[in-house]
Amino acid sequence: MKGVNLGEFEELVLLTVASLRTDAYAVSVKAYITETTGRVVNISAIHSGLYRLEDKGYLTSEFGGSTNKRGGKQKRYFQVTSAGFAALQQSKDIKQYLWKNIPQLSFHTA
């Protein structure tokens, strides 16, 4: 199952792109991560994550409109591919399976 493993930050980016649906590009991803997790992330890290995930085939992208604010530069909008969803699903399954192995904790905290 090599290559399917997602890093923690990669998973976060991937999930963010999925949540933003059609509005996921670097700046919005960065803002959303900060908004939901409180983590301040540098834009270069976002870029690194997005492009690597695309290289892995978990994201796909297309150019969107440009705004004056961007100096006329186009945005690159990302979307999660089915492989990306599969990877997220797998990551979630593994975690859920692990969670099941510690039932007492879940009872006590409930």
Next chain:
Amino acid sequence: MEKAPPPSSPPRLGRYILRKIYDDNIYHEIEGDLREIFLERVETRNKTYASFQYMIDVLLSTRNYYLRRRKKVIQKNSTAMLKNYFKITLRTISKNKVYSALNIMGLAVGISAFIFILQYVSYENSYDKFHSNHEDLYRVRYKVYHGEDLNIDCAAAVPRVGPFMKEKMPEVVDYARAFPMSGVMAKDNNKFRENRIQVADPSFLKIFDFPLLHGDVENVLNKPNQVVLSESMARKYFGRTDVVGEEITCHSWLGSNLEITGVAMDVPNNSHIKFDFIISYETLNNQTTNDEGRVASEVEWGWYDFNSYVLLEPGTDPVAFDKKFAEVLYEERGKEFEERGRRAEFPLQSITDIHLYSNLLQESEPEEQGDGEAVFFLTIVAFFILIIAWVNYINLSTARSVERAKEVGVRKTMGAYRKQLIYQFLTEAIVLNFIALVIGLLIVIVGIRSFNQLTDSLLSIDFLKNSQFWLVAGGVFLAGSTLSGLYPAFVLSSFKPSSVLKGKFSGNNAGALLRKGLVVFQFAASVSLITGTFIVSQQLAHMKNVTLGFEMANTMVIKGPAVFGADSLYLSKFEAFRNDLLKNKEIESMTAGSSVPGAEIFWTNGIKRNEDGDDQWKTIYIAGIDYEYFPTFDIEILAGRNYSKSHSTDTGAVILNKAAVEFLNYESPEAAINQKVRFWGQPKTIIGVVDDYKQMSAKTAVSPIVFPLSEGERNYFTLRLKTDNYQETFDLSESTYQSFFPGNPFDYFLLDDFFNRQYNNEQTFSSVFTLFALFGIVVACLGLFGLSSFSALQRTKEIGIRKTLGANTSSILYILTKEFIILIGIANVIAWPIIYLVMNGWLDNFATRISIGIPVFIISGLLVILVALVTVGFKTLRTAKSNPIEALRYE
């Protein structure tokens, strides 16, 4: 679309860095992202903050350097391409064998000429540099002024000045004096006349680097009658070199048995002072001490036969030293200077300047003295020839551009970058230059002996072991490859494939103009060299043919005896010898004298008109002669008469030359007759004035000479011969000489050879110059040949059409050569004024000189045009004569 006012933009530097970080395909979107964040920050905070954060974002982005970077097409096949370049080069060379050969030969000849000259020049410049102290070693010159007139400018100084400098000037580390003389050296039956004897201070071997093979430098010359001889002299007299402790006899006025205390290595050829024997200075002091204990060779201020050298503290400024010493000297001798109306100066002369830049009286090796100006000329000539050769390459390569244009077009169409084409043509240049360098070196190695013979120089191929030489050769090779390769490379690689392949291309005009300019330059250089050669050889011939004022042919000179019995018997013995010789019908007359024409006179003394005061003393040259001197040499007597045995008073008389008459301010030779001069402490009557015959070469003006009657002079016996049968007369003279003066070597020379050796330097210069002028024109003609062949080839069609329309061969020949003749004409016009100025400057160095006439320019101009015509005509004629059908079929 309407445009909103441009929002403030992020720092330019940041964008610049970002552009370097990200590859083109993702740069724009990422820059857009950063800019969006930047503007948001500008709105929420301020611009400074935003710019700062932007820069941080940019810098952090460096982590993404490898992100989506498109792999550049890296040429991993560079070795393969290099191989291909070589292959193509070799194919191009073999495809056009004639042009390649012209190209390579031109370069090779140019390079070999350059190497030859460079070797010659560096040898001339190497004089006296082998002394480890050479930068601080100086020779003390001797200058005497009468009032403001420079009377004596001599290389040899007086014996007192060396020690005096050491005493008074703290800068002087040490001094050494060397007194040159000749004499007969004898060991058992080995007797030879030796002309390279120096009487020198012990310090001579210390301040100079003349290493000893045997003996200790600290005590070889400290005592009287000690001698150091050279290695080859030790072999000559003893057959071995470890001869310390042996004795050798010196027959001279120093005359004594000398103890050998050291053996020195032979003096290198590039030393301005040469010796075979060094006799200790104390030996001379013993001879010059008078009854009161005054040692002339230590205290004399007027006896100027002593080459004096000083070693100064490192880095001493000689000019400042001269100034300071002049003051010190004035303190010591100022009063005497003023009383006599003459003063002396002792300026220093760097030892390394002596060979090339000194032309004084009593130089140590006058025939060997070089000419710095000539050496400088030659250096320029060397570069000229090299440049001519490079120009050839450029011309031939660009002329072939039409031919290569298609190749370039095809290569470009197949995807060659321009850079690759430049590499290709540079490779060609490098390969050709390399082959030329190798051939050039071969020419040098093979030709060095002939070069030495022709130019009477002493080059050896040892320079091949010299790393400096390889540095120069490497430099020439690299400079040549780039200089000659770069232009064609850029021109050839610039062709547009579309126009070339469509067949529209027909050479470019700028290239043609440059080519013409280069041809003009080449031929201007060639014309200069040839004209220069003519002028140098004319001047040489002029000097040799100048009326010398004495008869030089059929004259034999025998060196007088050094070994004989008592002085009192010498005169009668000499008379008997002379009578015996004159019995021989082949010998017309004979004279004995202290000098002969062509021998530098070292004997001087004071002279003045008898009625003049003591401030009028002047130094004059002396030649002691007998009654037969003037008749034997056929020297004309302008006024008065020769010495005569019938006048018993002639011992109180003198004869002067015309220069001496002017020197003493007599109105005319006639007016000087019967006037009295004070000479040798007595008033003497002038009984005769002889013409200014050339005592020395025509290079220098005639010096004033007084000819006292001095029978018994035995430096030179001169025999005037009636015959051409020299051999028999020599044999006879030798046996007579040996029977009268046994124990003396029979040394003789022919006066014309002896006299003309003074022109050795000019002769050498002339042959070197001629040789390289020849090299230059050969190279230029090779280029012209190639160029004209190409232009003929290019115009094949034109010629075909012209012929079809009725042009004849001669008119076509005219059309084809006209252009070149015009170019060479322009070259001539450019070269003439340059040549005139330069050669006029050179000629000014001679006392008798030719004036540069128009004929020499016309002759050399015509010669060059003729040579060029033959060169151009050779190939052109064939084109002009060819059948037009073939020309027009050519496609």
